[in-house]
Each structure stands twice: as C-alpha cells, then as structure tokens.
Amino acid sequence: MSNTAPINANTLRLLAELERKVLWLSTWMVHHANHLRDKTDNLKVGGHQASSASLATILTALYFHVLRPADRVAVKPHASPAFHAIQYLLGRQTQQRMENFRGYKGAQSYPSRTKDTVDVDFSTGSVGLGVAQTLFASLVQDYVKAHGWARDWPEGRMIALLGDAEMDEGNIYEALLEGWKHGLRNTWWIIDYNRQSLDAVIREGLYERFEALFRAFGWDVVVLKYGSLLEAAFSEPGGESLRAWIDTCPNQLYSALTFQGGAAWRKRLLDDLGDQGDITRLIESRSDTELARLMTNLAGHDLPSLLRAFQAIDHDRPVVFIAYTIKGFGLPLAGHKDNHAGLLNPAQFDSFRQAMGVRPGHEWQRYEGLAATPAELDDFLAHCAFAAEPNRRRAAAPVALPETLPLPAQAEISTQQAFGLILNELGRSAEPLAERIVTTAPDVTVSTNLGGWVNRRGLFAKQAMADIFKKERIPSTFSWEFSPKGQHMELGIAEMNLFTLLSALGLSHDLFGERLLPIGTLYDPFISRGLDALNYACYQDARFIVAATPSGLALAPEGGAHQSIATPLIGMAQDGLAAFEPAYADELAAILHFAFDYMQRDGAKPAVGEAPEEQSWLRDETGGAVYLRLSTRNLEQPIREMTPHLRRAIIDGGYWLRPPGPNTEIVVAYSGVVAPEAIEAVGMMAEDRRDVALLAVTSADRLNAGWTAAQRARERGQARARSHVERLFALLPRHCGIVSVLDGHPATLGWLGAVAGHRQRALGVEHFGQTGSIQELFRHYGLDAQAIIAAAQGLQPARPIRYLKAL
Numbered sequence: 001m002s003n004t005a006p007i008n009a010n011t012l013r014l015l016a017e018l019e020r021k022v023l024w025l026s027t028w029m030v031h032h033a034n035h036l037r038d039k040t041d042n043l044k045v046g047g048h049q050a051s052s053a054s055l056a057t058i059l060t061a062l063y064f065h066v067l068r069p070a071d072r073v074a075v076k077p078h079a080s081p082a083f084h085a086i087q088y089l090l091g092r093q094t095q096q097r098m099e100n101f102r103g104y105k106g107a108q109s110y111p112s113r114t115k116d117t118v119d120v121d122f123s124t125g126s127v128g129l130g131v132a133q134t135l136f137a138s139l140v141q142d143y144v145k146a147h148g149w150a151r152d153w154p155e156g157r158m159i160a161l162l163g164d165a166e167m168d169e170g171n172i173y174e175a176l177l178e179g180w181k182h183g184l185r186n187t188w189w190i191i192d193y194n195r196q197s198l199d200a201v202i203r204e205g206l207y208e209r210f211e212a213l214f215r216a217f218g219w220d221v222v223v224l225k226y227g228s229l230l231e232a233a234f235s236e237p238g239g240e241s242l243r244a245w246i247d248t249c250p251n252q253l254y255s256a257l258t259f260q261g262g263a264a265w266r267k268r269l270l271d272d273l274g275d276q277g278d279i280t281r282l283i284e285s286r287s288d289t290e291l292a293r294l295m296t297n298l299a300g301h302d303l304p305s306l307l308r309a310f311q312a313i314d315h316d317r318p319v320v321f322i323a324y325t326i327k328g329f330g331l332p333l334a335g336h337k338d339n340h341a342g343l344l345n346p347a348q349f350d351s352f353r354q355a356m357g358v359r360p361g362h363e364w365q366r367y368e369g370l371a372a373t374p375a376e377l378d379d380f381l382a383h384c385a386f387a388a389e390p391n392r393r394r395a396a397a398p399v400a401l402p403e404t405l406p407l408p409a410q411a412e413i414s415t416q417q418a419f420g421l422i423l424n425e426l427g428r429s430a431e432p433l434a435e436r437i438v439t440t441a442p443d444v445t446v447s448t449n450l451g452g453w454v455n456r457r458g459l460f461a462k463q464a465m466a467d468i469f470k471k472e473r474i475p476s477t478f479s480w481e482f483s484p485k486g487q488h489m490e491l492g493i494a495e496m497n498l499f500t501l502l503s504a505l506g507l508s509h510d511l512f513g514e515r516l517l518p519i520g521t522l523y524d525p526f527i528s529r530g531l532d533a534l535n536y537a538c539y540q541d542a543r544f545i546v547a548a549t550p551s552g553l554a555l556a557p558e559g560g561a562h563q564s565i566a567t568p569l570i571g572m573a574q575d576g577l578a579a580f581e582p583a584y585a586d587e588l589a590a591i592l593h594f595a596f597d598y599m600q601r602d603g604a605k606p607a608v609g610e611a612p613e614e615q616s617w618l619r620d621e622t623g624g625a626v627y628l629r630l631s632t633r634n635l636e637q638p639i640r641e642m643t644p645h646l647r648r649a650i651i652d653g654g655y656w657l658r659p660p661g662p663n664t665e666i667v668v669a670y671s672g673v674v675a676p677e678a679i680e681a682v683g684m685m686a687e688d689r690r691d692v693a694l695l696a697v698t699s700a701d702r703l704n705a706g707w708t709a710a711q712r713a714r715e716r717g718q719a720r721a722r723s724h725v726e727r728l729f730a731l732l733p734r735h736c737g738i739v740s741v742l743d744g745h746p747a748t749l750g751w752l753g754a755v756a757g758h759r760q761r762a763l764g765v766e767h768f769g770q771t772g773s774i775q776e777l778f779r780h781y782g783l784d785a786q787a788i789i790a791a792a793q794g795l796q797p798a799r800p801i802r803y804l805k806a807l
C-alpha cells in the first residue's frame with residue numbers, strides 16, 4: 001500500500017489549483033450567506049471561514065488524491081464549507097444548495113448524513129462524536145469482515161479530520177481506550193493543529209501530550225510540522241537558528257505575527273535573531289511577502305508534505321497525524337485569535353477575490369481564475385480514486401424474520417428476564433435473524449440478562465481467547481469465550497461508547513453493505529450518561545435496539561442514584577427512536593418482533609401529499625431505532641391469545657385491558673410495571689364508580705406521535721384522519737376522568753386528557769428516589785392503588801370510594 005514515489009509534478013500542480021479553488025469556494029459560500037443573501041435573516045456564520053481555510057489543504061490532498069471509495073470520513077463541523085466545495089468540484093453538490101448554505105434546504109452548517117444531499121459519511125456537529133464514530137466504524141468493519149461478509153468490498157480507512165480543541169472532549173479518550181482493547185485498525189485521525197479553539201489560542205505544548213497519549217494507546221503518531229519551504233530554509237546556512245526560534249515560539253505570538261504579516265515577521269525575527277550572520281542573511285534575502293509565506297508554510301498547508309506523509313503509511317495500524325495549520329490560512333483574518341466568529345468584510349473580500357482571480361458574477365464557476373485548463377481539471381477530477389465509485393451509500397437486503405418470536409412460558413416474570421429468555425431462544429435457533437444480531441453492553445451484559453445469549457453466541461474478538469475458568473473446570477454460569485465468530489461486543493463502562501458503537505453497528509448496511517441488527521443494553525438511568533451519543537446515533541439514522549434495564553423506582557433497594565425518572569420523556573422526545581415500556585412478556589415479544597422489522601425499513605417516506613399509513617398516523621415507513629424501557633419487577637402474566645388486533649394495538653401504543661362502557665366514570669391509564677397497582681385500583685373502585693376502564697399504554701411515545709400527526713393531517717384538510725389514541729377514546733363519555741400512572745415522570749402520560757377533553761390527574765415520579773421496598777416506594781411517591789383511588793376520588797368527588805383509606 002505504501003507509495004513513497006515522488007509526487008508527480010503535474011499532479012501537484014493540479015492539486016494546488018484545486019486547493020485554491022476549495023479555499024475560494026468555501027470562503028465565497030460563507031460570504032454569500034452572510035453578506036449577500038436575505039439580509040433580514042440572522043444567518044451569521046461563526047467560524048466557518050477560518051476553520052475551512054485551516055483544513056482546505058488537507059481536505060484537498062485527501063479527497064483529490066489519497067481517498068479510495070471504501071474510505072469513510074468525518075469532517076470537523078466548521079469545515080463544512082470546504083467539504084461542500086470539494087463535493088461541488090466533484091460534481092456531487094449543486095450550486096443551488098451551495099448558494100443556500102445554512103439556509104432552508106441548503107447545504108448544512110455541519111456535515112449531515114441525513115440533511116445534506118451529498119455523500120456525508122458521518123455527521124458531525126457536537127464536537128468529538130464524529131471522531132469517535134470513525135473508530136467504532138472501523139471496529140464494525142472488522143466485525144463484518146471477521147464474519148465472512150462484505151467479501152467483494154475492500155477494507156476502507158475510517159478517517160476523522162478533527163480540530164485540536166475537539167481533543168478536549170472526554171468521549172474521545174473513552175473511545176481510544178476501547179479501540180486499544182479491540183485491536184483497532186484502519187483508522188486515521190488528522191488533527192488540524194491550528195492551536196486555536198473557538199475562544200482563543202490554546203495551551204502551549206499540547207501536541208506533546210497528544211503524542212504521548214496516542215502512543216500509549218498503540219497508535220502511530222506522525223507530526224506534520226514544517227512545510228517543504230521551511231524544510232528547505234532550514235538547510236540553508238542559519239536555517240537551524242530559524243528552526244530553533246520557531247520551535248520555542250509561543251502559540252500566541254506565532255498567531256499574532258501570522259495575522260500581522262511579513263513586515264512584522266521581519267521585525268520580530270531580526271529583533272530576536274538579528275546580527276547573527278547567516279540567519280540575518282536568510283531573513284534579508286526574502287521580501288515581506290516571501291517571508292510571510294515562508295513563516296506560515298506549516299506542513300498542514302503544504303501539499304507535498306501532506307501527500308508524502310499520507311502515502312508513506314503502509315500498514316493498517318491506527319495513525320494520528322498532528323498537522324500544524326493556521327486557522328484562516330490564506331485569508332486576511334489568518335491567525336487572529338478572534339477569527340472564529342470573524343468574517344471577511346466586503347472590502348477584505350474584494351481584495352481576496354482579486355487575489356483569487358475571480359471576476360464578479362463568475363464566483364460559482366468551477367475553474368474561474370485557475371491557470372490550468374478546464375479540460376485537464378475535468379480529466380483530473382474524473383480520474384481521482386475517490387470518484388471511481390459514484391454511489392457511496394451501500395445497501396443490504398432486509399433479514400427475514402420468523403413469524404413470531406419465542407414467548408417465555410413463566411407465570412410470573414419481569415420484562416428484563418423475558419428479554420433475556422427471548423434472546424436466549426434466538427441464540428439457540430438457526431434463524432437468519434439470529435445470525436445478524438450483534439449485542440453489546442458497557443460492562444452490564446450479565447446484569448441486563450444478556451448472559452444466556454452470550455453463552456450461546458460467544459464474544460467477538462479478532463483473535464480467539466479461551467475462558468480460563470471454563471478451561472480450568474471452575475463452575476460458572478457464564479462462558480466468556482472470545483472468537484472472530486462471536487456475536488457480542490463487550491465494552492468497558494462508558495455509555496458514550498455504547499451509543500457510538502450502536503451508531504456504527506446501526507449504519508453497517510449503509511457503510512459496508514452488510515445488515516446488522518444491533519442490540520445494546522444498559523441501566524436505564526445511565527442513558528443520560530450517553531445521551532448526546534444516542535442523539536447523534538439517531539441523527540445519523542442508525543438502526544439499533546437499546547434495552548434499558550432496570551428502570552425507575554421499581555429497582556427499589558438500589559436507591560435513588562439508580563432509579564430513572566426522566567427517561568420516558570427522553571424516549572418521547574428523541575427523534576428517530578421509538579420508545580416502548582411494556583409490562584408483560586407477550587407484549588415485549590410482539591414489540592421486539594416489530595423492532596427487528598422497523599429497524600430494517602429503508603426510509604422511503606410517503607410521497608408529498610400522500611397519507612402515511614392510516615391506522616396510526618405514524619410515519620412507520622421510514623423506520624428507526626427502538627428503545628425498550630424494561631424492569632426487573634416480576635409481574636403475574638395474563639393468560640391470553642396474541643391476536644393480530646392486540647399485537648397491532650401494542651405496537652401502536654396501547655389497548656384496553658378493561659374497555660370503557662357508555663357510562664364510564666374513571667379511566668386508569670398505566671404504563672409498565674405499575675400494572676398490578678392499576679389493576680388493583682380498578683378492582684377496588686368497581687363498586688363505587690361505573691364502568692371503570694383500564695388502559696395499558698405500551699408506548700406513550702407512539703400514542704402521542706400518532707395523535708400529533710393526525711391532528712396535523714386534519715389541519716391540512718384530511719378530515720378523516722384519526723390516530724390510535726383517538727380511536728381508543730372515541731367512546732369515552734365526556735364526564736369521565738382519567739388517572740394516569742407510571743414509574744417515571746408524570747408528564748409522559750399527562751397529555752392523555754387533552755385528546756378528547758377529559759379531566760386528568762397524572763401520577764408518576766418527580767423527585768429522586770431512595771432505598772426501600774417497591775411497596776414502600778410506590779406508597780411514598782404515590783404510585784400505589786391507594787394513590788390511584790385518591791386521584792380518582794379527586795376527579796370525581798360526588799360519591800366516596802369506600803376502599804380509599806385516609807392517606
């Protein structure tokens with residue numbers, strides 16, 4: 001793979017032309033967005049011009065020479081204009097979207113897999129996440145290859161272009177550690193070491209920390225500091241003094257001199273090094289412009305240095321390149337510490353335009369102002385390796401599902417246990433589905449009941465590793481054997497890593513053309529710990545199941561630190577994630593079956609003006625990820641047949657366990673593990689309230705989303721649109737009251753009363769829990785049967801409910 005041959009002079013010439021164009025186009029599109037487009041909009045751009053200029057050379061070298069179609073890239077958020085400029089030059093981005101940068105349906109501020117039309121491999125935006133995503137994508141590529149899949153697809157390099165300030169994000173270090181454990185390969189991180197962050201110039205000597213750190217994690221480190229002009233100057237007489245001066249120059253001063261330009265460089269250098277013979281001559285032999293050019297010739301802006309460095313990599317070990325750059329290189333705001341939010345003003349822009357040789361009115365012309373002919377540039381672009389594969393998005397056929405999933409037969413069981421048993425049964429089966437499931441957990445595999453599945457399918461590692469306990473015949477319930485065929489990826493305790501890995505696994509069909517059905521487990525409260533990565537995964541449209549267990553007050557003796565409150569609301573509010581909270585095993589089996597199908601749906605949205613599926617008004621055609629909020633509380637199971645009707649209602653979000661009648665006075669609507677309390681309360685109220693009804697809510701998220709969608713559809717003229725919850729409530733008399741209850745925040749179900757205009761009392765948990773028994777805590781926080789009855793009495797005070805004890 002290594003190519004140390006000198007870089008062809010013609011290639012260099014054309015790349016230099018394209019580099020210039022990338023700088024021009026990225027600067028122009030930002031200027032256009034800020035100064036020329038609709039001035040009433042507050043589209044002000046911070047950082048894009050300077051950050052794009054910082055990466056323009058590196059991006060040029062990569063996309064037009066180094067990258068291969070199988071490589072996948074995450075570009076740091078603020079280099080989005082440079083990225084789009086490259087896509088534009090490759091003919092993969094339209095002028096219209098470029099013109100509309102940061103505007104409605106225009107090129108996105110931050111590269112986006114889902115909102116941009118060009119081939120963004122990995123979204124970026126929340127700094128640090130795109131970086132870690134490349135690492136996990138590489139592990140997924142290894143997983144796919146180790147399982148004998150994607151044979152006709154070459155291994156690609158997973159590449160992140162990151163800002164130096166991005167290295168402050170902790171998730172990067174969590175990922176590095178995990179990468180080391182899993183023998184990371186084929187990953188390049190290129191740090192845009194401009195020594196500037198958003199606010200200021202960064203600390204001295206950071207690169208040494210980076211270097212030591214990466215080496216500790218088994219990475220190769222390539223420091224790209226001096227460009228070829230500087231290297232040549234160092235070999236002149238006096239050159240070594242110049243190198244020594246640069247090496248000890250503080251970042252702040254270097255940035256300030258860069259901003260001030262040639263005369264300032266000269267003055268400072270002569271002040272510091274003057275009258276030392278050779279070095280003075282070295283400085284004096286250059287004009288101000290030449291001196292400025294020399295002093296800013298850092299390797300990150302030097303095509304020959306970059307190309308040599310990239311081409312020298314002849315192995316698959318992970319490599320970090322620390323590339324010295326200048327933020328805003330080539331622009332008048334280069335180096336200024338405040339340039340992140342800085343923009344070229346119209347006068348500065350005009351001189352920049354002239355320097356670039358671009359005539360007014362010809363700004364979007366691809367080769368305007370370049371010396372090379374359009375024919376040679378066209379030819380060069382058409383033949384660059386990256387362009388060889390026009391379609392970067394790969395696809396995989398859906399995996400066939402069995403008719404139903406195995407249902408645990410226990411009379412009393414928790415949803416967590418049922419989840420483990422269903423997976424265990426799948427692990428035993430020869431179903432094609434089971435082949436494609438990959439599980440992962442951050443050190444909670446056994447405690448979330450994945451142990452059975454892992455016993456059957458083994459842990460994944462590129463090299464087999466025996467379970468010593470098993471070899472030594474020490475009895476243990478769980479086998480812990482690693483092999484390249486294993487189907488569980490064990491992670492250390494870092495929930496950010498869990499969700500970033502799920503994101504990578506859940507994009508395997510798209511990145512590598514092989515469908516995986518990833519399932520991650522964690523304790524429900526720790527969703528918050530990985531929340532930004534979860535959001536990131538959903539934003540990228542990754543497909544996975546997250547089973548979060550245990551949850552809520554129901555893990556009573558564990559105490560308040562482990563009892564989740566807000567997660568049902570997260571489940572509702574998180575786009576791209578369908579949230580369920582089943583109470584019973586048969587519900588869970590139906591939901592899991594749906595989830596395996598839902599996560600494989602290919603995103604075909606209903607055409608404009610066409611109604612989504614009528615039953616629920618949910619846009620299920622598009623598919624998505626699934627969140628299951630499970631519990632360790634054992635519940636007595638209903639004995640019933642899973643009819644297609646019931647199955648459908650469970651998936652749509654709820655069903656009547658006890659239907660309402662024409663005279664219903666109270667509806668109890670519950671979600672999840674409070675089912676026994678709800679049932680008990682309904683029984684106790686039966687003598688004093690007419691037709692007390694009981695609604696099982698399996699997904700507050702989907703019930704609510706369907707309702708919202710149906711209302712919107714009606715407002716847009718589809719008068720007959722009815723959501724599932726509206727149909728459920730259609731027969732409720734006006735005067736009845738609704739008591740809702742769940743082991744989570746009451747707002748989750750607090751909207752039910754608004755569906756058909758009923759008074760409601762929403763019970764749930766608002767405050768941190770504590771240790772105790774389930775009964776004690778449900779009593780304390782007001783989730784037990786007595787609390788439900790008291791709420792019903794409050795809504796319908798006319799006659800006392802006799803079983804209501806004084807609270």
Ligand SMILES: Cc1ncc(C[n+]2csc(CCOP(=O)(O)OP(=O)(O)O)c2C)c(N)n1
Nearest residue numbers: 051125126127163164165166194196197198
């Ligand atoms: C998680 C997160 N926090 C804050 C921000 C706001 N932000 C955008 S870029 C940036 C730092 C930019 O520095 P660097 O990564 O070095 O890129 P440069 O500006 O040098 O191009 C910050 C703090 C963000 N995008 N994401």
Ligand SMILES: [Mg+2]
Nearest residue numbers: 163164196197
């Ligand atoms: Mg920076």
